[in-house]
Amino acid sequence: MEEKQFGMEFENFLRCLKELGILVEELEEDIGVSKHSLSDWRNGYTLPHYNSLLKLKSYITKHLNTNVEGIVLSKEYRKRILNFYYLIDQMIINHNRVDENEKVILEDHKNNKKAQEIVKKLLDFNIADNYYNSDKDQYLDISKRKEIGRKIKKEYKDNFSTNIKNLVNFIDKANEYDDETYFKCEVLGKNLSPNQIREFYENLPNDDDYDDTKFISSIGSLWLSRELKVEINKINRWKNGESFPSDNDIEKLKKLLNLNGKGALLISEYQNEDFYSMFLKSISDEAEQRDREYQYYFSLEYFTKVLFFYCKKDSKVQLLLEDIKMSILNIDEEELDKKENIELISVFYKNIFDLKLSRQIFDPVFYEDKPALKEFYDLDDDTVEQLLKSYQKIINKIFSNETIALLESYSLKSFSDEQKEKMNLLIDSLKRREGISTKLIMFDPGFKKLFHYNMKYNIKR
Numbered sequence: 092m093e094e095k096q097f098g099m100e101f102e103n104f105l106r107c108l109k110e111l112g113i114l115v116e117e118l119e120e121d122i123g124v125s126k127h128s129l130s131d132w133r134n135g136y137t138l139p140h141y142n143s144l145l146k147l148k149s150y151i152t153k154h155l156n157t158n159v160e161g162i163v164l165s166k167e168y169r170k171r172i173l174n175f176y177y178l179i180d181q182m183i184i185n186h187n188r189v190d191e192n193e194k195v196i197l198e199d200h201k202n203n204k205k206a207q208e209i210v211k212k213l214l215d216f217n218i219a220d221n222y223y224n225s226d227k228d229q230y231l232d233i234s235k236r237k238e239i240g241r242k243i244k245k246e247y248k249d250n251f252s253t254n255i256k257n258l259v260n261f262i263d264k265a266n267e268y269d270d271e272t273y274f275k276c277e278v279l280g281k282n283l284s285p286n287q288i289r290e291f292y293e294n295l296p297n298d299d300d301y302d303d304t305k306f307i308s309s310i311g312s313l314w315l316s317r318e319l320k321v322e323i324n325k326i327n328r329w330k331n332g333e334s335f336p337s338d339n340d341i342e343k344l345k346k347l348l349n350l351n352g353k354g355a356l357l358i359s360e361y362q363n364e365d366f367y368s369m370f371l372k373s374i375s376d377e378a379e380q381r382d383r384e385y386q387y388y389f390s391l392e393y394f395t396k397v398l399f400f401y402c403k404k405d406s407k408v409q410l411l412l413e414d415i416k417m418s419i420l421n422i423d424e425e426e427l428d429k430k431e432n433i434e435l436i437s438v439f440y441k442n443i444f445d446l447k448l449s450r451q452i453f454d455p456v457f458y459e460d461k462p463a464l465k466e467f468y469d470l471d472d473d474t475v476e477q478l479l480k481s482y483q484k485i486i487n488k489i490f491s492n493e494t495i496a497l498l499e500s501y502s503l504k505s506f507s508d509e510q511k512e513k514m515n516l517l518i519d520s521l522k523r524r525e526g527i528s529t530k531l532i533m534f535d536p537g538f539k540k541l542f543h544y545n546m547k548y549n550i551k552r
Contacts, residue, residue, distance in 0.1 A: 098135030386526030
């Protein structure tokens with residue numbers, strides 16, 4: 092149920108109550124919700140929480156009865172009230188169904204506490220649309236509940252207060268440096284170029300932005316207070332974990348800090364490097380470009396696996412596999428021979444991504460616990476460029492008119508309509524040098540039927 096659609100249905104229900112002489116204030120009192128909550132439902136900003144749905148259902152049931160023996164509501168009013176009743180009832184059913192699915196998903200990960208913690212966060216913030224258990228070949232829908240309840244948000248209150256505290260400290264620490272010393276700023280680490288550091292300080296809030304900083308101990312707190320139009324004491328209470336912001340304040344914070352996602356500021360703790368993009372548009376743009384590029388190569392990897400899975404007997408596809416195997420770096424020949432063909436494809440694309448990453452992150456500390464990645468970092472730029480060119484030549488042979496025709500020919504004989512649809516979507520996207528959402532490829536049932544990881548065991552060399 093979308094918020095806007097519910098808002099229209101709720102507005103119609105309120106009009107019906109008004110015609111029956113029932114005031115909104117009576118509804119508020121009867122179901123125990125605030126005027127603000129009713130206004131949010133009415134305007135399509137939020138959906139009622141589960142307990143509110145139950146109270147609404149009970150309230151509607153009561154008002155279908157006139158409490159006068161032998162007198163019933165006219166057909167017109169009964170129909171309008173019943174329409175809203177059925178809507179509420181379906182929302183309750185959907186809510187319960189989602190809860191049951193979530194229990195199954197968490198149970199699947201009961202033996203891996205770390206994985207269960209990650210899954211819980213994904214479920215709490217509706218980050219995944221559906222779930223696939225390859226062992227059971229089971230799909231579960233987890234996209235029904237749109238609203239992230241305030242109770243769930245408050246479970247992550249500690250993360251929120253830590254993030255506000257870290258953000259304020261980050262701004263205050265950066266303000267300890269002036270025009271002559273900001274290149275030595277410790278909180279910026281070593282990954283930023285001189286131009287990026289200059290851009291950062293141009294966007295960073297500082298003393299010169301305000302006239303009344305004499306009695307203010309924190310520029311970070313003052314900046315948040317002014318931008319969000321809240322008292323500075325409220326910012327301090329958030330920092331100290333003494334209070335939790337309203338949904339509206341969270342949304343304003345996300346907009347101010349250039350953050351997206353339902354779990355922003357809540358799902359994890361932010362460190363200094365997580366704050367760079369809030370004051371650096373260039374970093375934000377670069378991150379978006381990296382995400383698009385990763386999505387493109389992930390889609391290419393998926394296409395390659397589809398091609399090798401279904402057309403593995405074709406002689407040209409077999410030659411392509413040899414090209415891939417010969418190009419892989421950082422793995423000795425004995426180790427390569429132990430790997431399945433599908434695993435080789437994954438390593439091939441990981442090499443490409445790691446080579447690109449090694450030219451984007453300049454801090455040696457980042458590579459200290461990543462020996463394979465450090466080997467790429469230690470290569471000179473010319474070598475990396477030549478390696479990437481050689482990989483691109485292989486990719487051009489993997490995704491070509493010839494291989495597309497080969498796969499399409501196979502699909503005509505053996506694919507279901509759903510598999511053909513997903514294959515065509517993938518090919519069209521790659522022709523535009525765009526990728527498909529990694530989440531869609533990993534979890535969408537149609538893409539799972541086209542290819543999923545457990546199918547690798549059917550591939551023989």
